[in-house]
Amino acid sequence: MKQFYNYLCCWLCVISLNAMAVSDHAVQDLSIAIKQIAPGVWSHTSYYLYPNGVKFPSNGLIVRNGETLTLVDTAWGEVKTQKLLNEIKKQINLPVSHAVVTHAHSDRAAGVDILEAQGIEVWAHPLTKKLTVEYGLPVPNHVFSELEKNNSQVAFNNLQVLFPGPGHAMDNLMVWIAEQKILFGGCAVRATSAKSVGNVKHGDAHSWLAVTENIIKQFPQATLVVPGHGDVGGIELLSHTQSLLHVHLNTHALNKRQ
Numbered sequence: 019m020k021q022f023y024n025y026l027c028c029w030l031c032v033i034s035l036n037a038m039a040v041s042d043h044a045v046q047d048l049s050i051a052i053k054q055i056a057p058g059v060w061s062h063t064s065y066y067l068y069p070n071g072v073k074f075p076s077n078g079l080i081v082r083n084g085e086t087l088t089l090v091d092t093a094w095g096e097v098k099t100q101k102l103l104n105e106i107k108k109q110i111n112l113p114v115s116h117a118v119v120t121h122a123h124s125d126r127a128a129g130v131d132i133l134e135a136q137g138i139e140v141w142a143h144p145l146t147k148k149l150t151v152e153y154g155l156p157v158p159n160h161v162f163s164e165l166e167k168n169n170s171q172v173a174f175n176n177l178q179v180l181f182p183g184p185g186h187a188m189d190n191l192m193v194w195i196a197e198q199k200i201l202f203g204g205c206a207v208r209a210t211s212a213k214s215v216g217n218v219k220h221g222d223a224h225s226w227l228a229v230t231e232n233i234i235k236q237f238p239q240a241t242l243v244v245p246g247h248g249d250v251g252g253i254e255l256l257s258h259t260q261s262l263l264h265v266h267l268n269t270h271a272l273n274k275r276q
């Protein structure tokens with residue numbers, strides 16, 4: 019049942035993304051793409067193949083902090099997270115010391131046990147810890163008690179971890195890398211290719227709109243914005259997310275009136 023629930027969470031997380039159809043007989047794609055997007059910052063992308071043959075990409079970050087690395091989000095599965103660590107060793111060759119999980123869905127947290135088994139400290143919002151237990155996902159072993167309130171932030175190595183308030187999920191975190199002016203929005207930021215807000219069943223669309231407007235005001239200097247799924251872009255990803263939320267909320271209000 020738990021596995022089914024995890025599957026459902028994954029599906030709901032990305033249901034409206036433009037999907038890439040593949041063969042019905044295809045097996046899981048274990049490939050991991052690591053791409054340097056700025057000095058000392060790489061994106062990592064893994065893929066999830068649903069039984070109906072639809073494949074979705076999912077992004078996280080790898081950030082250098084001196085002679086160690088901080089991971090933002092696991093790959094989308096345990097085997098893929100081990101593969102991610104192997105690829106980091108091969109391509110970057112620095113140890114991962116810390117990780118941040120940006121909310122309690124399997125595309126962010128499925129590989130937590132793999133990281134913890136290797137002595138990596140895994141940090142998350144207090145609600146993420148609670149929800150991973152509830153959803154039957156691996157549980158992060160450290161929580162940011164400073165991030166209980168909306169619009170809170172905490173320094174974490176050379177990153178700022180933000181809790182802007184509920185959006186795609188009630189516990190969604192973002193990460194700001196001041197030196198490189200990179201914002202990791204996670205699933206609370208939609209890629210240009212996304213045609214809708216996607217899953218808000220575990221979130222709050224009204225709050226998400228306010229969160230997006232605040233983030234636009236707070237980070238006008240962002241040069242790169244990384245969404246949870248799809249291509250990295252600029253600040254326009256935030257206005258795109260804002261437009262999608264307006265459409266979603268207007269449609270929802272219209273449906274209620276009918």
Ligand SMILES: [Zn+2]
Pocket residue numbers: 031121123186187205
């Ligand atoms: Zn999610």
